Amino acid sequence: MVQTLEKGSVLNKESSSIVYDTQQLNLWYGTHHALKNINLQIKENEVTAIIGPSGCGKSTYIKTLNRMVELVPTVKTSGKILYRERNIFDADYGVEELRTKVGMVFQKPNPFPKSIYDNIAYGPRIHGIKNKKILDEIVEKSLRGAAIWDEVKDRLTTNAYSLSGGQQQRICIARCLAIEPDVILMDEPTSALDPISTLKVEELIQELKKEYSIIIVTHNMQQAARISDKTAFFLNGEVVEFDDTDVIFSTPADKRTEDYISGRFG
Amino acid sequence: MAQKQSSDQPSVQELIAKASNKKRKKIIEKLIPIILFLIASVSVLTTFGIIGTLITETVIFFSRIPVLDFIFGTEWFPFANTEPQYGILALIAGTLKVTFIAVIVAVPFGIGSAIFLSEYASDNVRRIIKPILEVLAGIPTIVYGFFALTFVTPLLQQIIPELKIFNALSPGIVVGIMILPMIASLSEDAMSAVPSSIREGALAMGSTKLEVALKVVLPAALSGIIASVVLAVSRAIGETMIVSLAGGSTPSFDLDVTGSIQTMTAYIVQVSSGDAGYGTTIYYSIYSVGFTLFLFTLVMNIIAHVISKKYREEY
Ligand SMILES: Nc1ncnc2c1ncn2[C@@H]1O[C@H](COP(=O)(O)OP(=O)(O)OP(=O)(O)O)[C@@H](O)[C@H]1O
Ligand SMILES: [Mg+2]
Numbered sequence: 139m140v141q142t143l144e145k146g147s148v149l150n151k152e153s154s155s156i157v158y159d160t161q162q163l164n165l166w167y168g169t170h171h172a173l174k175n176i177n178l179q180i181k182e183n184e185v186t187a188i189i190g191p192s193g194c195g196k197s198t199y200i201k202t203l204n205r206m207v208e209l210v211p212t213v214k215t216s217g218k219i220l221y222r223e224r225n226i227f228d229a230d231y232g233v234e235e236l237r238t239k240v241g242m243v244f245q246k247p248n249p250f251p252k253s254i255y256d257n258i259a260y261g262p263r264i265h266g267i268k269n270k271k272i273l274d275e276i277v278e279k280s281l282r283g284a285a286i287w288d289e290v291k292d293r294l295t296t297n298a299y300s301l302s303g304g305q306q307q308r309i310c311i312a313r314c315l316a317i318e319p320d321v322i323l324m325d326e327p328t329s330a331l332d333p334i335s336t337l338k339v340e341e342l343i344q345e346l347k348k349e350y351s352i353i354i355v356t357h358n359m360q361q362a363a364r365i366s367d368k369t370a371f372f373l374n375g376e377v378v379e380f381d382d383t384d385v386i387f388s389t390p391a392d393k394r395t396e397d398y399i400s401g402r403f404g
Numbered sequence: 405m406a407q408k409q410s411s412d413q414p415s416v417q418e419l420i421a422k423a424s425n426k427k428r429k430k431i432i433e434k435l436i437p438i439i440l441f442l443i444a445s446v447s448v449l450t451t452f453g454i455i456g457t458l459i460t461e462t463v464i465f466f467s468r469i470p471v472l473d474f475i476f477g478t479e480w481f482p483f484a485n486t487e488p489q490y491g492i493l494a495l496i497a498g499t500l501k502v503t504f505i506a507v508i509v510a511v512p513f514g515i516g517s518a519i520f521l522s523e524y525a526s527d528n529v530r531r532i533i534k535p536i537l538e539v540l541a542g543i544p545t546i547v548y549g550f551f552a553l554t555f556v557t558p559l560l561q562q563i564i565p566e567l568k569i570f571n572a573l574s575p576g577i578v579v580g581i582m583i584l585p586m587i588a589s590l591s592e593d594a595m596s597a598v599p600s601s602i603r604e605g606a607l608a609m610g611s612t613k614l615e616v617a618l619k620v621v622l623p624a625a626l627s628g629i630i631a632s633v634v635l636a637v638s639r640a641i642g643e644t645m646i647v648s649l650a651g652g653s654t655p656s657f658d659l660d661v662t663g664s665i666q667t668m669t670a671y672i673v674q675v676s677s678g679d680a681g682y683g684t685t686i687y688y689s690i691y692s693v694g695f696t697l698f699l700f701t702l703v704m705n706i707i708a709h710v711i712s713k714k715y716r717e718e719y
Contacts (some may be wrong), residue, residue, distance in 0.1 A: 206608055238610035248601040251624045261609045264619065310605070317609065 190372030241314035247306035284312035304335025461691035505576025514587025549649030570652025594628025638704035
């Protein structure tokens with residue numbers, strides 16, 4: 139409810155508000171300094187792409203945004219990440235609350251070993267929605283939202299693992315949409331998919347952008363150029379450049395960005 | 405770098421050709437499966453031998469005692485001088501009472517421990533607790549029997565004064581303790597086998613740890629957990645020493661857990677360690693009881709097998 143109100147109140151896209159404000163973020167895995175002085179502002183209803191070579195800290199960064207990175211016991215952080223103006227590292231900030239607002243789609247599809255219906259209904263159910271009729275509506279709406287309703291509507295009770303990889307990934311996206319999050323984090327969501335499924339997910343992201351803020355990690359330059367509004371280039375745990383995607387791909391300010399994008403890196 | 409074919413050194417392929425003794429390898433390859441088959445046959449043949457003996461002796465028993473009296477009779481008085489009774493239901497009642505109590509004890513504690521070990525315990529804690537569970541599983545059952553008779557029964561008598569020295573409750577609880585590690589350990593294996601990517605998916609939706617454990621991991625591992633319970637039940641049914649020592653030797657067909665009972669296994673022990681003469685009806689009766697026991701555990705094992713096959717979650 140609150141979320142819809144917030145969204146509705148933003149009428150003018152130009153002045154859209156800041157969802158995530160990362161300030162001087164540092165992160166260590168034990169002694170390994172994986173993120174160094176990150177400062178990034180992510181805006182509402184935009185697709186922000188994160189690109190950079192393997193091991194530069196892209197996954198680490200987006201897993202920090204929903205604090206999933208803390209599953210690694212050796213992780214230590216410093217700095218601030220303001221989500222909707224509140225620091226997510228505050229001691230009284232519940233991770234469950236944060237993750238209810240910030241959904242995540244993983245690199246490898248990871249549906250639950252349950253029926254398609256139960257996969258989608260999982261989120262609403264754990265957050266207290268029990269009414270069967272409301273759940274039915276949520277399931278249909280989410281599956282339509284993830285552009286997979288027509289493919290699965292006749293077999294909602296079959297195990298999600300009986301679907302193809304591309305279908306499973308869209309089920310995971312639908313599962314994420316079911317609790318109508320504010321932000322969706324995606325870590326290389328199409329890297330395990332064939333070109334056609336990839337295209338479908340890309341079209342979907344364009345569609346979802348109208349209602350959600352999306353942060354996507356990708357190794358595919360064309361993909362970043364096609365679907366994102368903003369692009370951040372990471373290198374060795376630092377943000378080298380962050381700008382409009384058009385600018386990054388046509389006239390990057392930093393030589394290293396240009397080298398990476400044109401494939402001349404390393 | 406390494407040259408493939410230098411003039412002074414033979415190539416690896418040449419060395420292989422020289423070294424390998426093709427003929428001998430062929431013979432060994434032919435012989436090995438035959439030898440292994442013979443070794444495997446030993447256990448299969450033994451099993452058939454035991455089942456064969458059980459059946460032939462049981463058939464002799466049923467030539468003296470009508471099958472229906474055996475299956476539906478509720479009195480078991482083989483030692484009665486005038487009219488011995490062979491109603492197996494009285495022994496089955498003893499076995500089932502103990503098994504039922506054992507399951508009530510072992511399932512919640514076993515699955516609870518499994519959830520703790522797989523979802524909550526740190527690696528260090530797991531490294532300490534798992535071996536302790538295994539030690540618990542390795543204690544000889546005679547020790548458990550003594551424990552039931554000399555410790556658990558007196559303790560229970562403080563709470564339930566009408567509890568007899570020999571009863572179903574105390575051995576039931578102790579058999580439960582005995583099968584607990586088996587359920588905990590096998591269930592923990594099943595839960596640990598659930599990929600962590602699925603847990604992460606649930607956590608990323610804002611689930612608490614408990615929700616992940618109960619609503620995602622437990623259902624995903626359910627077939628393994630049920631199979632572990634069924635196997636444990638099968639062990640409880642076949643358990644002998646604990647019930648012989650602490651259960652008594654008075655078969656009775658009722659639901660009372662405070663009085664003396666006799667299980668199928670305890671009866672076999674009683675007769676085998678007594679002096680029932682070869683060829684007497686009592687002698688043959690232990691085969692009929694043994695056969696019944698065998699059917700019980702066989703059915704449980706088949707159920708466990710079917711469950712773990714049929715309900716195997718795909719992930
Ligand atoms: N659990 C971990 N423990 C220790 N170090 C880690 C862990 N996860 C990642 N790292 C290290 O942190 C750095 C950043 O890793 P990260 O996974 O964020 O890279 P990435 O940019 O997502 O790479 P890729 O494109 O290959 O997915 C790497 O040097 C990696 O070795
Ligand atoms: Mg990564």
